[in-house]
Amino acid sequence: MLSKFTEIDEEFICENCGKKVEKLGYSCRNHCPYCLHSKHVDINPGDRQEECQGLLKPISVELDSKKGYVIIFKCTKCGKIRRNKAAKDDNIDLIIKLTSNQI
Numbered sequence: 001m002l003s004k005f006t007e008i009d010e011e012f013i014c015e016n017c018g019k020k021v022e023k024l025g026y027s028c029r030n031h032c033p034y035c036l037h038s039k040h041v042d043i044n045p046g047d048r049q050e051e052c053q054g055l056l057k058p059i060s061v062e063l064d065s066k067k068g069y070v071i072i073f074k075c076t077k078c079g080k081i082r083r084n085k086a087a088k089d090d091n092i093d094l095i096i097k098l099t100s101n102q103i
Contacts, residue, residue: 004044030084036094040075052078061098069095
């Protein structure tokens, strides 16, 4: 069975806050560690096949017993919901603030 996960760890400029985001180094960088926003670029993780290209706004956080914090994003363009594991260097104050939000 083929994996639906393509590992891409690259630096980028956040389209929400404008900060330069370095490579994660131990997995794939999916979102900005400063403002937690992401971009709707993947259908399956890392494939860069999504045509939407909208900004993914963090709206909530779930606590997963195996993954830890999982950030819930909503696309500001198409409205789709996406989830991604928080990174070690993410802004913990924003993550804590998001724990009080419900989808």
